[in-house]
Amino acid sequence: MADSKISVEQVRHVARLARLELSAADEIALQANLSEILQYIDQLNRLDTSAVAPTAQVGETGTPMREDVIANRPDPEAMLANAPARAGNLFKVPRIIE
Amino acid sequence: MSDSAYEAIIGLEVHTHLMTRSKLFCGCSAGFGAGPNENVCPVCMGMPGVLPVLNRHAVELAIRAGLAAHCEIAPESIFARKSYFYPDLPKGYQISQYELPLCKGGYIELPAHSEGAEPRRIRLTRIHMEEDAGKNIHESDASLVDFNRSGVPLVEIVSEPDIRSADEAGAYLRELRSILRYIEATDGKMEEGGLRCDVNVSVRKRGASEFGVKTEIKNLNSFRFVEKAIEHEVARQIEILESGGRVAQETHLWDPVREVTRPMRSKEFANDYRYFPEPDLPPLRVSPDMVEAIKASMPELPADQRARFVRDLGLTAYEAAVLTQDRDLAAYFETMLATGLKNHRTAANWVMTEVLRAVNETARPLADAAPLAIESGQLLKLVETGAISLNAAKTAFAAMCKSGKGAGATVAELGLAQVSDEGAIAAACDKVIAAEAAKVAEYRGGRDKLFGFFVGQVMKAMGGKGNPKVVNEILKRKLNA
Amino acid sequence: MTSELNRMTIAEARDGLARREFSALELTRACLEQIKLVDPKINAFITVCAREALAQAAAADRRLAAGDAPALCGIPLAIKDIYATRGVRTTCASKMLENFVPPFDATVIARLREAGAVFIGKANMDEFAMGSSTENSAFGVTRNPHNVERVPGGSSGGSAAAVAADECLGALGTDTGGSIRLPAAFCGVAGIKPTYSRVSRYGVIAYASSLDQVGPFAKTVRDAAILLRTLAGHDPRDSTCSARPVPDYEAALTGDVRGMRIGVPKEYFVAGMEPQVETAIRAALASYERLGAKLVDISLPHTEYAIAAYYIVATAEASANLARYDGIRYGLRVDADNTGDLYNRTRAAGFGTEVKRRIMLGTFVLSAGYYDAYYLKGQKVRTLIRGDFDRAFARCDVIATPVAPTTAFKIGEKMADPLQMYLSDIFTISVNLAGLPGLSIPCGFDRDGLPIGLQLIGAPFAEETILRAGDAFERTGAVKRRAAIL
Ligand SMILES: [Mg+2]
Ligand SMILES: [Zn+2]
Secondary structure (H helix, E strand, O other): OOOOOOOHHHHHHHHHHHOOOOOHHHHHHHHHHHHHHHHHHHHHHHOOOOOOOOOOOOOOOOOOEEOOOOOOOOOHHHHHOOOOOEEOOEEEEEOOOO | OOOOOEEEEEEEEEEEEOOOOEOOOOOOEOOOOOOOOOOOOOOOOOOOOOOOOEEHHHHHHHHHHHHHOOOEEOOEEOEEEEEOOOOOOOOOEEEEEOOOOOEEOOEEEEOOOOOOOOOEEEEEEEEEEEEOOOEEEEOOOEEEEEOOOOOOEEEEEEEOOOEOOHHHHHHHHHHHHHHHHHOOOOOOOHHHOOEEEEEEEEEEEOOOOOOOOOEEEEEEOOHHHHHHHHHHHHHHHHHHHHOOOOOOOOEEEEEOOOOEEEEOOOHHHOOOOOOEEOOOOOOEEOOHHHHHHHHHOOOOOHHHHHHHHHHHHOOOHHHHHHHOOOHHHHHHHHHHHOOOOOOHHHHHHHHHHHHHHHHHHHOOOHHHHOOOHHHHHHHHHHHHOOOOOHHHHHHHHHHHHHHOOOHHHHHHHOOOOOEOOHHHHHHHHHHHHHHOHHHHHHHHOOOHHHHHHHHHHHHHHOOOOEOHHHHHHHHHHHHHO | OHHHHHHOOHHHHHHHHHOOOOOHHHHHHHHHHHHHHHHHHHOOEEEEOHHHHHHHHHHHHHHHHHOOOOOOOOOEEEEEOOEOEOOEOOOOOOHHHOOOOOOOOOHHHHHHHHOOOEEEEEEOOOHHHOOOOOOOOOOOOOOEOOEOOEOOOOOOHHHHHHHHOOOOOEEEEEEOOOOOHHHHHHHOOEEEEOOOOOEOOOOEOOOOOOOOEEEEEEOOHHHHHHHHHHHEOOOOOOOOOOOOOOOOHHHHOOOOOOOOEEEEEHHHOOOOOOHHHHHHHHHHHHHHHHOOOEEEEEOOOOHHHHHHHHHHHHHHHHHHHHHHOOOOOOOOOOOOOOHHHHHHHHHHHHOOHHHHHHHHHHHHHHOOOOHHHHHHHHHHHHHHHHHHHHHHOOOOOEEEEEOOOOOOOEOOOOOOOHHHHHHHHOOOHHHHHHOOOEEEEEEEEOOOOOEEEEEEEEOOOOHHHHHHHHHHHHHOOOOOOOOOOO
16 A cells, blocks of 8 residues: 555544444445545546535525424433433433543 | 733624524523523434525624624625534534635724823624534533533624723623623623633733734633633733743633633644535624614614713713613603702712612612612602702611612601791791700801801701701801891 | 325326325325335335324324325325434434434435325435445345336335335435436336436435435426425525525426427436437437427537536535444444444444445545545536536426436346446436436336436426426327236
């Protein structure tokens, strides 16, 4: 992998940002896959886009706005029904340390 | 710190809730006081497949804030995703504004407290809209998450590094809170997370043009903590520089118990938020008509009201500043004047002493702590017409705070009305002159100072209710006769 | 007779139900029978909703009897398992959501319910719609009903296979880079990806929000038009959804394409395309000429950059869209003694290989120092690709291309090479980047009996035009709908 587009360290950094635990084998595979894909993506550099505006969306512009009315009724049971762990009507997680 | 060789460079990022009925992107109640996870729905819980829809009133309130702070309102602004993982952040990103905020530039003018002093202007970088996160409750063995606050609308108000001291930071925050309350964007209740503040602090040698390395202190939720944290951080940085060290660029947390700042533990905090335009929300377009309509609905702002109080009512800069710190207080004052009071400064001082004392003593909102402004006005009017004395008015006011009764009724009930009847006063004077023949002789012999003594005796004889002005007149006439 | 009901088109069933020739219950039972018979071979469904479907069918019969039958009363549909269905497990083909039961319906699900449709089951797909073959499912591979050694295309492969195998009369898919059109082509059915914003995305589990679009699969273009009319339209829950009125798409199917200008982009007929595919496409184009349409040579010069731009934009959006799967409010959780490990392990265990790959790529292209070089560049190239289409539609009404350079490939063939897999979407992806409507219809079969798809691309909101063109071709009878070989 002489001209890898991405190093194993970068793979690890990105995995930290993405909150994904990777095995050593995952890291190597991802380094190879991502390098190949990024290499392919590099063909975009053939295009001079210095004067081109970016397109983020292709729908109509001007976001609609809703009136400020309360439309929902409390239903904590429905909202917590899928919770992996709960304490009463609260979601339970390991103790958070800041 | 004026005597120091260093000066502090301070910028504030203030988050405040906007007073809407519903949340920023869904129809859940934004109110307080519900049980855990009652004000939540699939949208603000970040369930798979849900989408945000913007609350118009939140936009209007944010624009009001922008106009009040002299910002430029962007005709098109963009929502972005700010990505980070935290248990109270349901989508793994916060919808916020980044590159193109709703309000740009602007400034907050701090009131001048003394005559002739120039008001200070703290420039703003921007005001943008974003959604709040939920709340983590920490227990000994676990943390618990409540999403009732998730999706509540916030504005983030970012200042330029124009603040130079902890006091000035406090003044800025008070003025900001006052403005936000005047425009009814927020109720400014700190204890319910209504106003939260991140502080950027650096110090430099006085006269230097380069900024020093700054630290960020996160999530301060009271004005007092902001001031304390700045004082502590400035002192800490000066000490480091004085001992030849270098300030590290860090994020600190304020420890309110030990009253110190400490670096955040998580090393990864050098976060990479990966902002990008929120694809679920097209750009926010604000038409000139919308801005004009909001402009037309804007109330008088504290700075304008202060200027008017000084110019038209003859108050001092200090009096005007105190009254306009709180919209309700200023309104109270103006309602008092509307009863036809001629002495504006007496009314102002009444508000600053009697009314504020009632608020402070009861720790309740103005409307609950003090009698109606119109009743306070009536009371002072009785003073102006001489019907009661100022002291009697204060006595009546204290009683009214408790009883909730009107001014006239209270004065009558407590028998506080002054006696201005000339016959009654003349009779009292005659009685005193007769009883104090020796002193009368001394007085008439040239000891003018004794006049006060006679006034006191007459007032005593009248149970304190004699109209001092009339008493003075009649007594003088009789003694000099 | 009963056993043939499931082979009907929606238009036929609609008429038969209206005439009370058979009941909705019989129709639904026929589909459930077929599922029992063939689904073990093709695995088109993650969840079969027999009980719910029979109840819906019974309700449909009551409405039919009462004479107040709405548009899709009693029509059994397969629903891609990407749509939130209240009370019915919705997995997105991921272990992450294996037991997730949404407390709400997607907007289009609510609309179909109101229209009286029967939900026969939740169809298999590539996990989180990431894939072109329906091999990336935590619930097993879906097989092509025309040849079970072949993929059905993806990501909506279960929906396409279910329609092709007559397990239902129509189906719902989603299309982010070709995920309706490619499986429609590989399975020999009709599938339309409408204009971005034409159909609400509320309740559709997001892959790439600026590209995702809802659309139907059907046995005929007419059926696709019938379904689209119910799906399309304004939704106050989706800020990107258009408020334009919805036309009567079925009424647009006049069979008349005289004078229609059909653009043929030279960039879509290049090396690497199977000759049999090109032959079939050219034959279809010749049919259009005979019908009175006019062929116009056009150029879409940035076509070759579409895949690269797509894999930046789509994965960037996906990396954020999939951040919500953190093991706290719903879905899989792998316990740990701190939240950091909880996230890391939950996400490692819950997501499959391709999903992780795309999250990693998307996270990378947005990360500090790479945003401009990748994400922003991708957005700019997106502008260029849109510009290509704008210019092309000044010269033509419809653009006709192959859907894919090949017919359905073998299961496993491209799994080891993600880039080769991505290249399957080379002819479909530009349409998503530009937000255009695209229709895929069968236009022939290769020597192995595998279907070949023709893609008809329209200008924004020109669904009527491409549906009319597709229907006109279908009417020529040049391609007989071929029952799957099962
Ligand atoms: Mg913020
Ligand atoms: Zn909500």
